Amino acid sequence: MAPTIELDGLDVQLGGRTILRTLTGVLNSRAIGLLGPNGAGKSTLINTLLGFHRPSKGSVRILGLDSHRDGKALRALVGYMPETDAFIAKMSGVRFVRYMAELSGLPPDQAMERAHEAFVYVGLGEARYRMVGTYSLGMKQLAKLAQAIVHGPKLLILDEPTNGLDPPARKRLLELVCEIREASDICLLLSSHLLRDVEETCDQVLILRDGRVASICDLAEERRGNRKFLEMETCGAEPAFAAALQSLGCECGLFGNGRMKVVLPDAVEIRDVYKVAAERGVQIRRMNHRRDSLQDIFLNAMEQSGGTSGRI
């Protein structure tokens, strides 16, 4: 199967300035997050993926199709939810989504049916006959999502989908995004300033800085790695406890006052740690998996790519 996104030395120049510089990398996860400080080139990359900008050098392939050469065929596979306002004010919600579905090639009756489905699905069923111009910001975001999924795309591109949403609306939208991802074989590209949004929905992250790739990180792999790294606070007989854990194959570090860090081998589960503690009469007062959060990954990427971390 072709990678979701394949960047091959991609350069994009706009208005005489180079915005994206030699982007190279393969993103093959089904849910990709796009992160970067302001001006890093996230929106330019999305616009290039959609064929709105022509690469000045290199190329980008999405689901095996060249963004420039196979623009039309590619856009038939894509659903796009832009960051900014994008609607026709004097059109009812369902008619607007139907219009977009027909432009994607659905016959009128199918488009109508899918528009109703999409509107009900995103939770705007009651408001579907109202003019889009009268919608609140949250409703407009949902209407944009409805038009992006109405034609059943293979890749859903979401540019800052939770912008301006209150916490319940944000939670609902992210749940929808996760649901869409799970319900079919659809791929997802989510650009957001909110690291938590990306963390909750994506498996792989592309971090941009100054138009360059700062990092490509596999979140799923990180999560798996984090599960085997424990931080504990214990009380009583720590050296013996540590020795017993080492005899199981764990790596232990003692930091005084009962604090210790443990790396578990694949064969050892957390319940084995509890068992050893019970045998040695050690109290485990606190136990955490190390959470190497996306924020750490992001800040690391910013530091490694040079300079101070950018504003996000």
Added chain:
Amino acid sequence: MAVYKRRYNPYHGPLTPEQSRFLVLTRYALAELFRSRVFVLLLVLALVPTLFFAVYIFLVNNSAIQLVVQLRAAGGFAVESKFFFVLMVIQTQLSFLLSCWVCPTLVAGDLVNGALPLFLSRPFSRPEYVLGKCAAIALLLSAVTWVPGLLLFSLQAGLAKDGWIWTHLWMVVPIVFCSAVWILMLSLISLAVSAWVRLRIVATGVIFCAFLVPAGLGAIFNTIMNTYWGNLLNFSQLFSLILIKGFRLESELGGPVGLEQVPLFAAWIMMILVCVISLYILNARLRACEVVRG
């Protein structure tokens, strides 16, 4: 799937042919226009002169009524090329008024709230967007230009005797061709202005200005420089020149004041130039995302 089943489903059904997909835009554009009462009123008003011309044709071809009304004695003229020339001049001016209302309505709604990226992120190109909108405008303007012209021609052909149709069949060409030229130029100018200005009301004003201000400037230029080349800025007069040639009325009408001195090829070049400039503006303004230079 029933709408109450709230679950995302991919679409695996049939798709419409790509070549005809721009007509979706045309269909929606026309549907939106016909919801506007102002538009319907304008369209009806634009067809009123055709009604008068139809009545005139009926009167001219009815000998009994002619005897009573004495139409020719009252200054009426025969239904010949001049009749259709006058019809076309009136209808094209009305079509101009109609386009001033229609074009900004068609384009501004898409541009003012940023809907264009949604169109262009689908398997749909910018030329197709322009084609779809132009098709909507062309259909509407056709309904007030060459379609009534041909209907009146058919009415006259049906009522007249002595093989009138065969001796006047050539007039079908200028009726259709000149209207097509006018519609093309008007559509492109109006779309370009609407795409440039974006605000509907302002765009309507600017379209008026795009026709009237250059004409006024041309007249001033003519007066000051004692020349006739300023007429090239008067698009209505340029079109009248093409109509006069088309209806073979050079000797009869002599053209509007001063216009007889402007060569036909210059009029054509000017109209083509205006269309090219309009296309350039459309290319620059109809973009999914704007690039800030510098």
